[in-house]
Amino acid sequence: xxxxxxxxxxxxxxxxxxxxxxxxxxxxxxxxxxxxxxxxxxxxxxxxxxxxxxxxxxxxxxxxxxxxxxxxxxxxxxxxxxxxxxxxxxxxxxxxxxxxxxxxxxxxxxxxxxxxxxxxxxxxxxxxxxxxxxxxxxxxxxxxxxxxxxxxxxxxxxxxxxxxxxxxxxxxxxxxxxxxxxxxxxxxxxxxxxxxxxxxxxxxxxxxxxxxxxxxxxxxxxxxxxxxxxxxxxxxxxxxxxxxxxxxxxxxxxxxxxxxxxxxxxxxxxxxxxxxxxxxxxxxxxxxxxxxxxxxxxxxxxxxxxxxxxxxxxxxxxxxxxxxxxxxxxxxxxxxxxxxxxxxxxxxxxxx
Amino acid sequence: xxxxxxxxxxxxxxxxxxxxxxxxxxxxxxxxxxxxxxxxxxxxxxxxxxxxxxxxxxxxxxxxxxxxxxxxxxxxxxxxxxxxxxxxxxxxxxxxxxxxxxxxxxxxxxxxxxxxxxxxxxxxxxxxxxxxxxxxxxxxxxxxxxxxxxxxxxxxxxxxxxxxxxxxxxxxxxxxxxxxxxxxxxxxxxxxxxxxxxxxxxxxxxxxxxxxxxxxxxxxxxxxxxxxxxxxxxxxxxxxxxxxxxxxxxxxxxxxxxxxxxxxxxxxxxxxxxxxxxxxxxxxxxxxxxxxxxxxxxxxxxxxxxxxxxxxxxxxxxxxxxxxxxxxxxxxxxxxxxxxxxxxxxxxxxxx
DNA sequence: CTTTTTTGCACAATCGATGGTGCAATGACT
DNA sequence: AGTCATTGCACCATCGATTGTGCAAAAAAG
Numbered sequence: 001x002x003x004x005x006x007x008x009x010x011x012x013x014x015x016x017x018x019x020x021x022x023x024x025x026x027x028x029x030x031x032x033x034x035x036x037x038x039x040x041x042x043x044x045x046x047x048x049x050x051x052x053x054x055x056x057x058x059x060x061x062x063x064x065x066x067x068x069x070x071x072x073x074x075x076x077x078x079x080x081x082x083x084x085x086x087x088x089x090x091x092x093x094x095x096x097x098x099x100x101x102x103x104x105x106x107x108x109x110x111x112x113x114x115x116x117x118x119x120x121x122x123x124x125x126x127x128x129x130x131x132x133x134x135x136x137x138x139x140x141x142x143x144x145x146x147x148x149x150x151x152x153x154x155x156x157x158x159x160x161x162x163x164x165x166x167x168x169x170x171x172x173x174x175x176x177x178x179x180x181x182x183x184x185x186x187x188x189x190x191x192x193x194x195x196x197x198x199x200x201x202x203x204x205x206x207x208x209x210x211x212x213x214x215x216x217x218x219x220x221x222x223x224x225x226x227x228x229x230x231x232x233x234x235x236x237x238x239x240x241x242x243x244x245x246x247x248x249x250x251x252x253x254x255x256x257x258x259x260x261x262x263x264x265x266x267x268x269x270x271x272x273x274x275x276x277x278x279x280x281x282x283x284x285x286x287x288x289x290x291x292x293x294x295x296x297x298x299x300x301x302x303x304x305x306x307x308x309x310x311x312x313x314x315x316x317x318x319x320x321x322x323x324x325x326x327x328x329x330x331x332x333x334x335x336x337x338x339x340x341x342x343x344x345x346x347x348x349x350x351x352x
Numbered sequence: 353x354x355x356x357x358x359x360x361x362x363x364x365x366x367x368x369x370x371x372x373x374x375x376x377x378x379x380x381x382x383x384x385x386x387x388x389x390x391x392x393x394x395x396x397x398x399x400x401x402x403x404x405x406x407x408x409x410x411x412x413x414x415x416x417x418x419x420x421x422x423x424x425x426x427x428x429x430x431x432x433x434x435x436x437x438x439x440x441x442x443x444x445x446x447x448x449x450x451x452x453x454x455x456x457x458x459x460x461x462x463x464x465x466x467x468x469x470x471x472x473x474x475x476x477x478x479x480x481x482x483x484x485x486x487x488x489x490x491x492x493x494x495x496x497x498x499x500x501x502x503x504x505x506x507x508x509x510x511x512x513x514x515x516x517x518x519x520x521x522x523x524x525x526x527x528x529x530x531x532x533x534x535x536x537x538x539x540x541x542x543x544x545x546x547x548x549x550x551x552x553x554x555x556x557x558x559x560x561x562x563x564x565x566x567x568x569x570x571x572x573x574x575x576x577x578x579x580x581x582x583x584x585x586x587x588x589x590x591x592x593x594x595x596x597x598x599x600x601x602x603x604x605x606x607x608x609x610x611x612x613x614x615x616x617x618x619x620x621x622x623x624x625x626x627x628x629x630x631x632x633x634x635x636x637x638x639x640x641x642x643x644x645x646x647x648x649x650x651x652x653x654x655x656x657x658x659x660x661x662x663x664x665x666x667x668x669x670x671x672x673x674x675x676x677x678x679x680x681x682x683x684x685x686x687x688x689x690x691x692x693x694x695x696x697x698x699x700x701x702x703x704x
Numbered sequence: 705c706t707t708t709t710t711t712g713c714a715c716a717a718t719c720g721a722t723g724g725t726g727c728a729a730t731g732a733c734t
Numbered sequence: 735a736g737t738c739a740t741t742g743c744a745c746c747a748t749c750g751a752t753t754g755t756g757c758a759a760a761a762a763a764g
Contacts, residue, residue: 008474008499010720021744026721036723037742054498059475060415061720064749069412071476078441079456080696085437089430092458101472104431104456106444108700120453122360123411124423146406147360236698265643268692272647291617292642295624297649340620344432346588362750373714378751388753389712413750416719 009053017053018046029057063125070099071126075117075140076106077133077233081262082290087132087154087307089344094311100127109233111136115143122147128318130154130311135202137161150323152314154307157203157327164313166305167329168204171287172211174334176257178301179285180219183255186281191222197241198259198266200232205259208287212257227253231263238266246274252282261288289335291343299337306330308344361405369405370398381409415477422451423478427469427492428458429485429585433614434642439484439506439659441696446663452479461585463488467495474499480670482506482663487554489513502675504666506659509555509679516665518657519681520556523639524563526686528609530653531637532571535607538633543574549593550611550618552584557611560639564609579605583615590618598622604634613640641687643695651689658682660696 011025018025020042027033028046049055063069072095076084088104095102103126107114111134118140121129129151131140137158144151144161157163183189196212199205209228216223229245231237238258246252258264264286271279282298289304309330317323335341363377370377372394379385380398401407415421424447428436440456447454455478459466463486470492473481481503483492489510496503496513509515535541548564551557561580568575581597583589590610598604610616616638623631634650641656661682669675687693 012720022720023722023745024743027723027743030722032723037740039742042742056471056475058416058477058720059472060412060421060477061749062722063412064410064416064751065720065722067749078697078700079431079437079444080434080441081437082432082434085431085433085440088437088456089432089458092431101476102457104440105454106441110700119408120411123408124453125410125412234697234700235692235694239692262697265692268643268647272690272692290644291620292644292648295620295649296644296647338624340587340591340617340624342587345430345586345614364750374751375715375753376713378753379713382752384752389710391712394712410750413719414752416721417750417752419719 008058009050009055010058013053014046014049014055017049018042020046029055030062067125068127069125070101071103071121071124072098072100073118073121073126073129074102074104075114075121075129075131075134076104077109077135079104079106083261083288083305083307084132086344087311090308090311091130093344093347094315098315107134109133109135111139114140118143122149130314131158131161132156134158137163150318152317152323154310154314155204155305158325160325162317162323162325163327164310164317164330165204165327166303166310166332168207168287169211169214170329171303171305171332171334172208172257173215174332175285175287175301175303176212176215177219178334178336179255179257179283180215182299182301183283186254186283189220189254191216191220191224191227193254194220195227195229195245195253195256196259197229197231197256198233198238198263199230201230205230208257208259231259231266233260233262235262235265235269238263239269240266242267242270243273246270246278252279254281255283256285258284258286261286261290261293264288264290264293289341291340294335294337294339301337302335302339303332304335304341305332360410361402361407362410365405366398366401366407369401370394372398381407382414419477420479421477422453423455423473423476424450424452425470425473425478425481426454426456427466427473427481427483427486428456429461429487431456431458435613435640435657435659436484438696439663442660442663443482445696445699446667450667459486461485461487463491466492470495474501482666483510483513484508486510489515502670504669504675506662506666507556507657510677512677514669514675514677515679516662516669516682517556517679518655518662518684520559520639521563521566522681523655523657523684523686524560524609525567526684527637527639527653527655528564528567529571530686530688531607531609531635532567534651534653535635538606541572541606543568543572543576543579545606546572547579547581547597547605547608548611549581549583549608550585550590550615551582553582557582560609560611583611583618585612585614587614587617587621590615591621592618594619594622595625598626598630604631606633607635608637610636610638613638613642613645616640616642616645641693643692646687646689646691653689654687654691655684656687656693657684 011022014025015022027036028043033043074091092102107117132154137153141160153163213223229241231241285301287303289302363374366377367374379388380395426443444454459469484506489505493512505515565575581593583593637653639655641654
């Protein structure tokens with residue numbers, strides 16, 4: 001307030017102004033002054049000066065000296081997706097409430113990029129890292145371990161570090177059962193009427209496919225392999241798969257399971273190119289929740305993954321003394337069609 | 353690779369190993385060795401050692417010394433929203449391609465929080481800051497100015513720093529015209545049939561409301577004030593506004609303009625509580641694009657704001673010598689119903 | 705074989721904070 | 735008054751890099 005446009009005040013400036021030594025100023029401003037037996041009056045004087053001059057500590061200097069930065073990282077595959085962006089939102093809130101600074105970055109599902117990004121984070125001496133949806137969690141683990149960085153995997157498990165993931169198998173079972181039951185309301189459902197689109201060679205996809213097949217076999221008696229159409233996590237590839245099916249059959253499957261909201265975007269691309277009748281009576285299950293996806297013009301059952309709980313558990317694990325590489329499952333919830341859940345935004349005050 | 357689990361190598365370690373002085377090592381590793389007339393052979397030796405030991409610079413130390421951190425900040429209102437999350441995605445890509453490190457944080461539209469968050473970023477000596485959708489851009493500006501931090505406003509303008517925003521007035525005109533024309537296909541539209549929901553006391557809302565009223569008056573001849581229903585950026589409040597209208601009229605307006613995708617989520621909450629018939633023939637315009645929002649079971653015209661261009665322009669401005677507090681407009685595009693645009697995710701390779 | 709120039713590098717200060725150590729002044733006690 | 739404990743703080747090394755300066759040795763010039 002007092003200095004306008006000047007450089008930022010340092011403990012040395014306050015040292016001059018107060019007549020105390022820099023180390024005294026430092027002790028006062030970082031709260032360790034009681035331990036250092038600084039007189040209360042001295043402390044108050046320095047506090048006052050600090051306020052007047054708008055002092056804030058240089059966290060790079062502090063981090064350099066103490067080799068702790070107060071930064072906590074979250075590595076995401078992508079931002080542009082409600083599952084991950086709401087994870088980022090919860091993450092931020094929890095990091096802030098712990099008095100640290102969140103650092104959210106994405107690595108585009110590229111294993112090379114994942115490692116490079118983490119190297120960069122390490123160069124800033126981040127204290128802890130959440131690795132979400134990494135393509136190569138164990139590769140990232142090695143980078144972290146070399147630097148002695150505490151970390152957990154979220155969403156996709158690794159074998160070397162503790163992991164907290166959605167119970168994909170159970171979630172997929174719930175979702176599959178829901179769409180089968182709903183489809184059967186319109187008449188008997190043959191195994192050929194139920195497909196799965198999306199997913200690739202990762203743990204989550206495997207588990208979801210396994211859950212899908214289990215339930216499908218139990219309820220419909222069979223499960224031809226052709227009904228599983230992996231397309232990767234790409235809207236374009238997914239759209240192509242729908243297109244291919246449509247060309248072969250003149251329609252979409254009566255019911256299908258879509259592996260993630262990213263794949264569901266592929267369905268939108270398909271729909272954009274075809275008249276409404278093409279999908280007038282399909283039943284869709286999507287392993288992810290999106291508030292608009294829930295209101296599409298056909299029934300969409302969704303799975304809401306509990307990213308908030310995953311983050312909470314992640315912190316609990318990081319805070320623990322020992323961190324065995326165990327995988328913890330978090331139960332997701334089934335969201336029936338036409339449901340608007342409240343999200344992290346609802347915690348915001350928006351008066352006026 | 354060579355040391356497993358050890359502490360990170362520093363220039364002093366490499367100095368010992370190579371026999372060169374720390375300053376020589378530093379010069380080699382930061383690329384300034386030509387300028388310092390270091391022999392090529394020396395440089396190569398040091399490079400080799402650095403690779404073998406997996407050296408990476410301590411960026412806090414570098415930042416402390418050079419008072420540049422390589423960090424570029426993006427301050428968002430919220431993550432959990434396709435407009436802002438896709439902005440984050442473009443931002444990251446551009447920052448990375450400039451060899452810097454993106455730091456994306458949200459401040460929940462709380463002016464106090466905005467300033468606090470920026471103070472924190474400043475403590476990490478970030479080099480540049482993008483302030484997106486800030487509630488109080490000028491308050492943030494002052495904090496930045498005190499610290500000598502270069503910054504631009506995105507999405508919501510300030511008066512003290514350069515701003516790059518969507519051409520809200522023009523976008524609103526396009527959107528309003530589109531929904532009016534579409535609604536008129538179903539028969540004549542009276543001024544009471546066209547409402548606007550959402551928005552609050554910010555520049556974007558004002559401009560959008562202005563554009564809406566201009567076009568509505570021009571095409572429908574009148575524009576009763578009751579047709580403007582500001583609800584803030586809150587799904588819950590927006591839902592309440594729809595509910596209130598519905599209680600008063602037994603239906604929703606034939607056509608309406610929704611101020612943002614966040615407000616559109618409020619419509620979803622309303623819909624969840626009412627049967628399909630309630631909204632069988634509404635026409636909606638939403639000032640924001642969401643790939644699923646575009647395929648709701650009624651026509652939804654959307655406005656896609658070009659956040660990628662905004663970020664690009666932002667960098668251009670930050671790179672310029674002078675930065676007058678001018679507001680730059682970026683033209684958004686009208687997206688007709690049932691349209692799936694490609695997004696930043698499509699740049700990703702997703703093989704297999 | 706000097707003198708000058710160039711090459712190649714080492715030295716040391718510095719960025720802003722932290723924390724161990726040491727010492728003077730004060731007060732308590734015998 | 736002399737001894738001892740306590741209080742209150744200053745001093746200084748340190749974290750890991752950057753950078754201005756200076757100086758020896760080698761090369762070029764005379």
